[in-house]
Amino acid sequence: MAGRNFLFVPGPTNVPDRVTRAMMVAMEDHRSPIFPELTRACLSALKPVFKTTSAVPILFPSSGTGCWEAAMTNCLNAGDKVLASRFGQFSHLWIDMCTRLGFEVEVLETPWGEGAPVDRYLASLSADKQHKIKAVLVCQNETATGVTSDVAAVRQAMNSVKHPALLFADSVSALASIDFRMDEWGVDVCVSGSQKGLMLPAGMGVTCVSQKALEAAKSATSKRCYFDYGDMVTSNATGYFPYTPSLPMLYGLRESLAMIAEEGLENVFHRHTYLASGVRAAVIEGWKLKLCATAPKWHSDTVSAIMVPEGINGAEVIARAFKRYNLALGAGLSKVAGKLFRIGHMGDLNELMLLGAIAGAEMAMLDVGVKIEPGSGVAAAQKYWRNHAAGAKSGSAA
Numbered sequence: 001m002a003g004r005n006f007l008f009v010p011g012p013t014n015v016p017d018r019v020t021r022a023m024m025v026a027m028e029d030h031r032s033p034i035f036p037e038l039t040r041a042c043l044s045a046l047k048p049v050f051k052t053t054s055a056v057p058i059l060f061p062s063s064g065t066g067c068w069e070a071a072m073t074n075c076l077n078a079g080d081k082v083l084a085s086r087f088g089q090f091s092h093l094w095i096d097m098c099t100r101l102g103f104e105v106e107v108l109e110t111p112w113g114e115g116a117p118v119d120r121y122l123a124s125l126s127a128d129k130q131h132k133i134k135a136v137l138v139c140q141n142e143t144a145t146g147v148t149s150d151v152a153a154v155r156q157a158m159n160s161v162k163h164p165a166l167l168f169a170d171s172v173s174a175l176a177s178i179d180f181r182m183d184e185w186g187v188d189v190c191v192s193g194s195q196k197g198l199m200l201p202a203g204m205g206v207t208c209v210s211q212k213a214l215e216a217a218k219s220a221t222s223k224r225c226y227f228d229y230g231d232m233v234t235s236n237a238t239g240y241f242p243y244t245p246s247l248p249m250l251y252g253l254r255e256s257l258a259m260i261a262e263e264g265l266e267n268v269f270h271r272h273t274y275l276a277s278g279v280r281a282a283v284i285e286g287w288k289l290k291l292c293a294t295a296p297k298w299h300s301d302t303v304s305a306i307m308v309p310e311g312i313n314g315a316e317v318i319a320r321a322f323k324r325y326n327l328a329l330g331a332g333l334s335k336v337a338g339k340l341f342r343i344g345h346m347g348d349l350n351e352l353m354l355l356g357a358i359a360g361a362e363m364a365m366l367d368v369g370v371k372i373e374p375g376s377g378v379a380a381a382q383k384y385w386r387n388h389a390a391g392a393k394s395g396s397a398a
């Protein structure tokens, strides 16, 4: 098909040309005397992205899923109890993994479209007088439903009943796009990946581990080997890895972290809010459709999950967009399959790129019979951005 592919799934996201170029390197010796410079550059530039001075960033040759597994197996004893909430496919998959690894999970079932139910976390934690719950899991940004949760409030709930459990946060589709504060929020393990806000290909698990979690890992009895924090931390301290790292990914990460630092992390967050707000204007004011997120407090600044009207199959919108307009939209997963499609708005993006996605989604919806006004989404997004663009810099918003 002529023209370029428009990639608007909520990860993998567009890799900036600058990062792609940085990744085009000849292979080199990962045990050379100069290699530690690259390791240290990546790990030290990650700390401000996690907003930590005391926790330790770790890179695994995996995706985010590997970091979920690392969190569970490094910090917990076999069969330990954990507390988690399920409100979308990714919070579900983490719970499923915990069960398959033999942990006991107390699940707070929550309607899809809502976020972490802080009051119910509090109730479970305060009922747990014997402190059987060893870890509290929360998905900061549920990519399947476009819902952002309040991780800080979960930490407050834990503190208010002086619960000593570890706090694990999934920030796979939030880190480097939506504010995340490892130290301030008292997060013990943050789980993320390369292919979202970090603007890299998939293939690197990016995680960060508090001193408390590293201490727990010293005596935790769960079986692990490849994903052992201790091996990684010991090796990284010398500037090396316990096994062969992916050089292109490390060079790419160094470059993407440099881009984030140049734009300024807070500006990156601001740009995401501003761009997401334009998409939401297109959905709500332009198309008169609903988001899966049931209230503004849950709105995600990295992904919008858009409910299609009764009688329309969201999968047909996605197929039409892909086949006719070369536009990749995110699918409805599991419980919401067919009921919605998703526009990812995370990473290396600006208004005009998003207008392409909005226009394409609009045309695909019209083609499959959704009764929307042609141009209405594009107009609403433009209106939003024009009204809120005071001081906007080219390619990075107001």
Ligand code: PLP
Binding pocket: 011, 063, 064, 065, 066, 090, 139, 141, 142, 143, 144, 170, 171, 172, 173, 193, 202
């Ligand atoms: N958690 C969330 C919120 C995600 O969006 C994803 C993937 O999209 C994952 C976990 C799993 O990460 P990965 O696909 O990188 O293994």
